[in-house]
Amino acid sequence: MSVPAELQYTPEHEWVSVEGHVATVGITDYAAQQLGDVVYVSLPAVGSAVTAGEPCGEVESVKSVSDLYSPVDGEVTEVNEDLDGDPALVNAEPYNTWMFRVRLDGDLPSDLLSPDQYDALTKSAG
Amino acid sequence: MTGFAGFWMPLRYSGETAEHNAVRRAAGLFDLSHMGEIILAGAEAAAALDYALVGELSAVTPGRARYTMICAEDGGVLDDLVVYRRSDREYLVIANAANTARVFAELTTRSGRYDCSVTDATSDYALIALQGPAAVQVLTPLTELDLATIKYYAGADGSVAGRPAWVSRTGYTGEDGFEVYCAPDDAPHVWNTLLAAGVPAGLVPAGLAARDTLRLEAGMPLYGNELGPDVTPFEANLGRVVKFGKPGDFVGRAALAERATTGPLHILTGLTIQSRRVPRHGYPVLADGRDVPAGYVTSGAPSPTLGVPIAMAYVVPDVVPTAVDIRGEAVPAIVTELPFYRRRH
Numbered sequence: 450m451s452v453p454a455e456l457q458y459t460p461e462h463e464w465v466s467v468e469g470h471v472a473t474v475g476i477t478d479y480a481a482q483q484l485g486d487v488v489y490v491s492l493p494a495v496g497s498a499v500t501a502g503e504p505c506g507e508v509e510s511v512k513s514v515s516d517l518y519s520p521v522d523g524e525v526t527e528v529n530e531d532l533d534g535d536p537a538l539v540n541a542e543p544y545n546t547w548m549f550r551v552r553l554d555g556d557l558p559s560d561l562l563s564p565d566q567y568d569a570l571t572k573s574a575g
Numbered sequence: 576m577t578g579f580a581g582f583w584m585p586l587r588y589s590g591e592t593a594e595h596n597a598v599r600r601a602a603g604l605f606d607l608s609h610m611g612e613i614i615l616a617g618a619e620a621a622a623a624l625d626y627a628l629v630g631e632l633s634a635v636t637p638g639r640a641r642y643t644m645i646c647a648e649d650g651g652v653l654d655d656l657v658v659y660r661r662s663d664r665e666y667l668v669i670a671n672a673a674n675t676a677r678v679f680a681e682l683t684t685r686s687g688r689y690d691c692s693v694t695d696a697t698s699d700y701a702l703i704a705l706q707g708p709a710a711v712q713v714l715t716p717l718t719e720l721d722l723a724t725i726k727y728y729a730g731a732d733g734s735v736a737g738r739p740a741w742v743s744r745t746g747y748t749g750e751d752g753f754e755v756y757c758a759p760d761d762a763p764h765v766w767n768t769l770l771a772a773g774v775p776a777g778l779v780p781a782g783l784a785a786r787d788t789l790r791l792e793a794g795m796p797l798y799g800n801e802l803g804p805d806v807t808p809f810e811a812n813l814g815r816v817v818k819f820g821k822p823g824d825f826v827g828r829a830a831l832a833e834r835a836t837t838g839p840l841h842i843l844t845g846l847t848i849q850s851r852r853v854p855r856h857g858y859p860v861l862a863d864g865r866d867v868p869a870g871y872v873t874s875g876a877p878s879p880t881l882g883v884p885i886a887m888a889y890v891v892p893d894v895v896p897t898a899v900d901i902r903g904e905a906v907p908a909i910v911t912e913l914p915f916y917r918r919r920h
Contacts, residue, residue, distance in 0.1 A: 485784060486592045488877040489851040507902075509853050511591050511877055512784050514902075540590065 452477070453544050457557075458567035461518045464544065465561060472521045472551045476508065478543045479571045484510040487539040490517070492528040492549050499525055499551055501558045506548070508539070521558060523551040577783065580672035582609040584783055591784035595879040598748050598789055599916075601777025602707030604770055605786060607754070608762065611675025612700045613668040613682060617691030620666055622823070624658065627685035629808065629831065631821035635660040640728040640745060643816050644808055645678055650830035651804035652811070654678050655796065657745055659730050664691075667741070667756075671798045685826060701762030705769060705778075706752030706789075708918075713773040714753055718742065722753075730754075736768035747786065749793025749916055788876045791885065794845065794914030800856060800873045801843060801887060807831060809839040810889065812913070841870060841889035844896060845911040848884035852901045853877050859900040860888045860908070869894045878915060885915050 456464040462480035466473040481487065489509040499505045499519035506517035527550040532538060538546040562570065577586045585606070587594060597603050615623060624632035630643030640659045644652050654674040659667040670678040679695045686693055705714055711722050720733040720742055730743030738761035746752040757765050770778060787797070796802050796811050807830070808816050817831050834840075848854055854875035859868035870890035878885040886908070890896050898905040 485587055486590050488853070491852070507852075509851070509877070511788060511879075512586070514853065514855065537592075 452564045452568045454564050456544070456564065458562040458564070459518065459520045460562065460570060461520075463518060463520050465520045466547075467553075467557060470553045471526065472523065472553055472557070473547045474520060474549050474551065475547045476517070476539065476543060477567070477571075480515075481540050481543040484508060484513060484515060486511045487536045490532045490536050490539065490548060492517075492532070493519070493525045495525050495528060497525050499523060517548065519551065520561065521551050521553055523554040526550050526552050579783065580609055582672065584609060585780075586784045587782040588780040591782065591788065592879050594779055594781035594785035595788050597777060597779040598707045598750055598781055598785065599880055600708070602705060602709040602713055602752070602773055603748070603779055603781030603785065604766065604773065605704040605706065605781050606701075606766065607704050608701040608759070609672040610697075610702050611670035611672060611678065612696045612702075612756070613670060613675070613679050614665065614694045614696050615668065615682065615686065615691050616665040616694070617689070618664060619689035620664055620691040623686035623689035623691045624666055625821055625823055626689070626825050627682055628656070628658070629817040629825060629827060630658070631818040632658055632660070632666065633821070637662050638729055638731060640730060640743060642728070644802075644813070645681060646807065646827035646831065647804060648827055648830065650807040650827045650834055652798075652802045652806060652808060653681060653804060655798055655802055659741070659743060661730075661732070661741070674798060699758065700756045701759045701765075703755045703757070703762065703766055703769065704746055704752060705755065705773070706746045706748040706781075707750045707778070709773070709776040709778065710750070710752040713769065713776050713778055717768060717772055725753075736765045738765055740765070747793075747795055748789040749795070749914065750789075750918055787874075788879060791874050791876055791887065792878055792880055792914065792916035794887070796843075797874060806841070806889075807834045807839070809834050810841050810843060812839075812843045838892065842892055843873075843913070844870070844888050844890045845913040845915060846872075846886045846888055846896060846899065846908040847881070847911045847915075848886065848899060849907040849909065850884065850901070852904070852906055853884045854886040854899040854901060854906075854908070860890055860896045861898040861900055861905055862890075862894045863897050865894065868900070869896055872899060880916050885911070887913070
């Protein structure tokens, strides 16, 4: 699978797109394939504070549940309401299905992964 | 793909929900070659199985099958089995993959004083299951067997796609369907021929994930979840498989007779969840007025057919569960009669 070149990534298999002071977050194709069919996404409340590396929601699939981590520090400004009615969007188009947006509090974490680094991570994981 | 009992198996081919729905509406094809096949043959094979298992296998007529269990002396379930009587003197025992070695060892020991041989034939058989309302339509042109004469829990020797096979009308999905036991070398041809023939009818290959949600909706127990050495058939609401009236003694009789009298220690209970959060194996089950859990979830999943999360749970007797503790949140649950799904055709 190809990893979009314009995004940044985390070891928890989230992607991050930054425009100005706003980060948009979703999960990667690799994550979606590992989870299987997603049936419910529990997202952080708009207005809540999130911390890089801390859980802020959950992704329920048929077979398992996984924590959703925030890749950045900041305040949640928006969540993707479409996921409530159609969580399968995560499997269908993981890189076009954002989950939440965060107004950044300070700088981006320095440990976000480049596309090449993330690609290498998933390949080493099999 | 996932590691499962020493086999590398597909968890899903495309997506488990689509595979699940295909089995309910048309048909699915499962590779179950990991399952164990053990053959008991000899003049006293029937008597040996009557002693070794809780069922009355001597009462099974050739060509028919039984769902049964092998228990320890203390009544704990060592495995649940499907046993085919292939002739007067030969039985084919199907064991769960993870338990095959144990079942083979126990059957060998328990049949020691009977005139019969016990053979682990697992590597001689591939197993392909064709499940769903379109199964008859798909299989009919590929076999000379008259499928109308093969009733539920029966089987016959014949061929599928030109290759020798034992074909039985059994399954683990709650749908009509067949299981095809053939030589491993013939399996790719049988699989590919069935799949190609079935595509117009809506047949899809289906993996372990769909198999699990299908059997859960059908209220069927899974060894390691609802069944294990710490429960007897009575906890699993399957006391009917224990045949106290059969001739002779059998392993576990005394303990099972006592459990039949005292009643099960836990009640296998169906739960429907009033939330989109999903109960999972091991989650505590709560009841009003109790400050300790009333039981625990044995299997749980979002039900593709019903559109809500469902679970089976072991609950202490005389308590009505009201909620499942889903990672710290008491999510309301409604007791639901098992099975959650029963086919209409």
